[in-house]
Amino acid sequence: xxxxxxxxxxxxxxxxxxxxxxxxxxxxxxxxxxxxxxxxxxxxxxxxxxxxxxxxxxxxxxxxxxxxxxxxxxxxxxxxxxxxxxxxxxxxxxxxxxxxxxxxxxxxxxxxxxxxxxxxxxxxxxxxxxxxxxxxxxxxxxxxxxxxxxxxxxxxxxxxxxxxxxxxxxxxxxxxxxxxxxxxxxxxxxxxxxxxxxxxxxxxxxxxxxxxxxxxxxxxxxxxxxxxxxxxxxxxxxxxxxxxxxxxxxxxxxxxxxxxxxxxxxxxxxxxxxxxxxxxx
Amino acid sequence: xxxxxxxxxxxxxxxxxxxxxxxxxxxxxxxxxxxxxxxxxxxxxxxxxxxxxxxxxxxxxxxxxxxxxxxxxxxxxxxxxxxxxxxxxxxxxxxxxxxxxxxxxxxxxxxxxxxxxxxxxxxxxxxxxxxxxxxxxxxxxxxxxxxxxxxxxxxxxxxxxxxxxxxxxxxxxxxxxxxxxxxxxxxxxxxxxxxxxxxxxxxxxxxxxxxxxxxxxxxxxxxxxxxxxxxxxxxxxxxxxxxxxxxxxxx
Numbered sequence: 001x002x003x004x005x006x007x008x009x010x011x012x013x014x015x016x017x018x019x020x021x022x023x024x025x026x027x028x029x030x031x032x033x034x035x036x037x038x039x040x041x042x043x044x045x046x047x048x049x050x051x052x053x054x055x056x057x058x059x060x061x062x063x064x065x066x067x068x069x070x071x072x073x074x075x076x077x078x079x080x081x082x083x084x085x086x087x088x089x090x091x092x093x094x095x096x097x098x099x100x101x102x103x104x105x106x107x108x109x110x111x112x113x114x115x116x117x118x119x120x121x122x123x124x125x126x127x128x129x130x131x132x133x134x135x136x137x138x139x140x141x142x143x144x145x146x147x148x149x150x151x152x153x154x155x156x157x158x159x160x161x162x163x164x165x166x167x168x169x170x171x172x173x174x175x176x177x178x179x180x181x182x183x184x185x186x187x188x189x190x191x192x193x194x195x196x197x198x199x200x201x202x203x204x205x206x207x208x209x210x211x212x213x214x215x216x217x218x219x220x221x222x223x224x225x226x227x228x229x230x231x232x233x234x235x236x237x238x239x240x241x242x243x244x245x246x247x248x249x250x251x252x253x254x255x256x257x258x259x260x261x262x263x264x265x266x267x268x269x270x271x272x273x274x275x276x277x278x279x280x281x
Numbered sequence: 282x283x284x285x286x287x288x289x290x291x292x293x294x295x296x297x298x299x300x301x302x303x304x305x306x307x308x309x310x311x312x313x314x315x316x317x318x319x320x321x322x323x324x325x326x327x328x329x330x331x332x333x334x335x336x337x338x339x340x341x342x343x344x345x346x347x348x349x350x351x352x353x354x355x356x357x358x359x360x361x362x363x364x365x366x367x368x369x370x371x372x373x374x375x376x377x378x379x380x381x382x383x384x385x386x387x388x389x390x391x392x393x394x395x396x397x398x399x400x401x402x403x404x405x406x407x408x409x410x411x412x413x414x415x416x417x418x419x420x421x422x423x424x425x426x427x428x429x430x431x432x433x434x435x436x437x438x439x440x441x442x443x444x445x446x447x448x449x450x451x452x453x454x455x456x457x458x459x460x461x462x463x464x465x466x467x468x469x470x471x472x473x474x475x476x477x478x479x480x481x482x483x484x485x486x487x488x489x490x491x492x493x494x495x496x497x498x499x500x501x502x503x504x505x506x507x508x509x510x511x512x513x514x515x516x517x518x519x520x521x522x523x524x525x526x527x528x529x530x531x532x
Contacts (some may be wrong), residue, residue, distance in 0.1 A: 002361075002371055018401040031390045052308060099330055103384035105361035106402055177305040278362045279299060 005227050008267050011107035018106070022114040027121060041122040042129065045081050047224050049074050064198055067237040068229060071134060075228040076194030076221045078126045082154050084185045086119035090164025091181045094172055097279040108274045109267075112164040116157055130228060137232045140216060145227045151252060152223035155259055159216050162263030168274040192221040198244050213244065216262075219255035222247055288373065289454050289485040290336040292361060297329040297509075298352055305337055326356035331368075338373075338453070341486040343496040343517050346506035352489045355506070356456050359487065374485070376473030377403050386443065388432040392423055396446055403450045413449045420447035420475075422468075423457040437527050441468055448475050454485045468514045473499070493521050 012019060031037045056062050077165035093111035094101065101108060113281055131139070141149075163181075171177035192215065193201065202209045222244050233241065244251070256269060294351060301324040336342055345351045352493045357363040357369055360378045384397050385402040396417055400410040416431045418427050421441040431439060457476065480486050490496045496517065498504075503520030505513035 002369065014403075017407045021398045021401050025390060025394070027387050029387065055446075100385055100402070101362075103362065104378060104402055174307045275341070275364045276356065 008271055009109050009113070012109050012113050015107060019117070020112055022028075024119065024240070026114060026118045030118075031175060038125075041100055042125060045077060045126050046129075048081075049077055052077065052195060053092065055257045060101055068137060071137065072197075073128075073227045074130055074133065075196065076192065077155070078123070078130050079152065079156060079221055079224050080189050080192065080194055080217070081126065082119055082123040082153075083160055083188060083220075085122065086116040086157070086160035087167070088185060089115035089182060090139045090160060091167040091171055091178055093164070094277065095169045095175075102278050102281050105172060108277060109130060109270065111138065112168045112270075116161050116164060119160070120157060121151075121212055133242050134228050134232060139228065139231050141227060141231050145231065148223045148248070148252075150226070151225045151256070152220040155216055155220040155223075155255055158221075159259040162259060162266035163265035165259050165263070166269040169270040169277075172273065172277055179218060188217055191215055192218040193225070194221055197241070198222060198273060199242070213251050213256070214254070216255040216259050219251045223252065243266070283286045285340045288335050289338040289340070290334075290373075290487070291369075291371045292332060292355075292359075293369045294333050295329055295332045295355075295358065295365045295370055296327070296349075297358060297363065298325055298366050300325050302485075308470050322462075327359070329365075329506075332509075332511045333368075334504060334511065334514055336487070338485055339471070339483045339532075340502060341480045341500040342488070343503045343505065343520070344487060345359075345488045345493070345496070345520055347528065348495045350506040351509040352506055354509075356458055356487065356489060357460060357487075359454075360456055372454060375404060375450075376454045377447055377450045377452035378456040386439070388430055389430055391430055392418075392427040392433035392434070393441060394429075394443070398445065398452065399446045403447060403451055404452075416450050420448070421473075422528060437465060437468070437519050444472060446478070447481065450485070455479060455487065457486065457490075457499055459490055493524070509510055 025040075031040060032115075036043070049070075053063075053070060057069045057073065066072055083086065092114035093115040094108065097111050100106070101111075167181050168176045189195070191212075198212075200220075201212050205212060226243060226247065230238065230241075230243070309317070332351075332355065341390065344355060346352050354363065356378065357367055359372060360376055384400040387398065390398065396414060397407075397410055400413075400417075401407075405413070418424070421438070421444070423438060423442055431442070434442070455476075473495070476486070476488075478530065480499065488496055488500055500517045501514065503513070503517040504511060505520050505524055507527070511521050
């Protein structure tokens with residue numbers, strides 16, 4: 001058996017115990033020596049939410065045209081935060097674990113996957129806060145909507161893993177990769193209907209609107225709106241705020257196919273590049 | 282090359298080339314391509330050339346050679362950290378490296394957490410670590426400090442714990458790089474006894490050390506590398522004297 005030839009992401013499934021320990025390590029190490037600890041995972045998104053709400057909701061008066069704008073805004077922000085944290089950390093994960101990678105062989109896919117997992121752990125408390133807020137304003141989701149919540153989460157997790165594998169591997173050779181990812185993360189908040197409503201984009205893009213819908217993050221955010229925001233609206237408000245056309249029947253399957261394809265490409269690239277990680281780091 | 286019945290490591294015309302890159306920026310690489318690839322963006326040198334040997338299961342082999350002869354590169358190839366550029370390298374059975382003890386340690390975690398993390402990195406399962414935990418702590422002589430963060434450990438405690446975890450992983454092939462420089466003399470003796478015990482238990486051992494007298498007592502066979510080439514392979518005493526002769530000739 002030739003040493004050091006992994007089977008990619010399948011090895012990660014086999015090494016669940018190690019993955020668990022790596023995730024636990026990251027979580028413990030992240031907030032070491034800080035008084036508030038894990039509370040920072042709540043405070044940062046809350047501050048971010050407050051800033052956007054004051055600037056866009058109140059100053060630009062988006063809350064006038066969008067009912068329950070706070071819920072609309074927060075459900076998008078929570079999901080985008082998960083993506084930005086997961087992709088950012090996954091991209092840096094290989095270079096940051098260089099001491100280990102240079103000296104001991106273990107499936108290198110573990111590091112990006114662990115990074116995404118850690119982000120998911122920080123995402124869940126925010127999700128709970130969101131659910132709590134929705135319940136207060138009378139949230140009653142259907143079973144299908146709960147399923148859509150899971151699908152949206154998977155979309156983001158798989159997309160972040162795929163892109164994280166790709167950019168994390170390239171980052172070993174060219175540190176420019178980190179900066180490219182930083183730019184992607186800057187754009188992603190604005191490339192999905194987080195702060196504004198999707199119909200504004202359709203008004204501008206017209207028949208090219210499908211390009212906007214091809215972004216898996218757009219679909220994931222729209223799914224979250226459907227899950228958390230739509231059930232809190234009354235009949236009149238619902239009539240004024242239609243769902244993006246064909247979201248569940250067409251765009252969700254396309255987004256799923258795209259993210260799986262991206263993960264596949266990320267994995268292929270990662271495997272090809274990972275053979276020389278130890279000497280390039 | 283002789284054929285061995287029960288090989289643990291088969292190394293056939295292995296070649297490893299290192300590329301020393303001068304840049305890590307995409308911009309410079311692009312400029313270099315645009316300018317018609319003039320000049321060298323990188324420098325190459327051969328770390329290993331055409332190295333072939335077979336190690337039978339249960340053999341104890343010393344890898345000898347001066348600094349920069351390619352010993353550590355060879356160990357990294359066997360452990361799977363590096364991949365050969367040419368030739369093939371096959372191993373049979375689980376490998377544990379004492380290549381860099383404590384490479385998987387995290388300073389902000391307690392000794393206990395590090396035992397689990399490091400054990401898992403070296404391929405132990407959760408139940409094995411549970412079972413071995415007391416034995417690991419005993420061997421390392423850490424005692425009550427096991428729940429202290431390892432950044433507060435003395436360098437001796439740190440290395441003892443790392444070594445203890447590694448020897449408890451129970452691999453079939455053991456790669457040892459300069460491990461015997463660990464700790465104070467009593468602990469060194471203990472390590473040495475443990476390594477001899479592993480050898481007696483039929484484990485395959487590959488040892489890199491500059492302490493020639495010591496490897497002569499641990500190993501039966503010696504392999505001598507010089508500038509990435511295998512120049513001697515035989516009983517350890519012969520190879521050690523060959524190395525001594527060559528280094529004297531250099532002076």
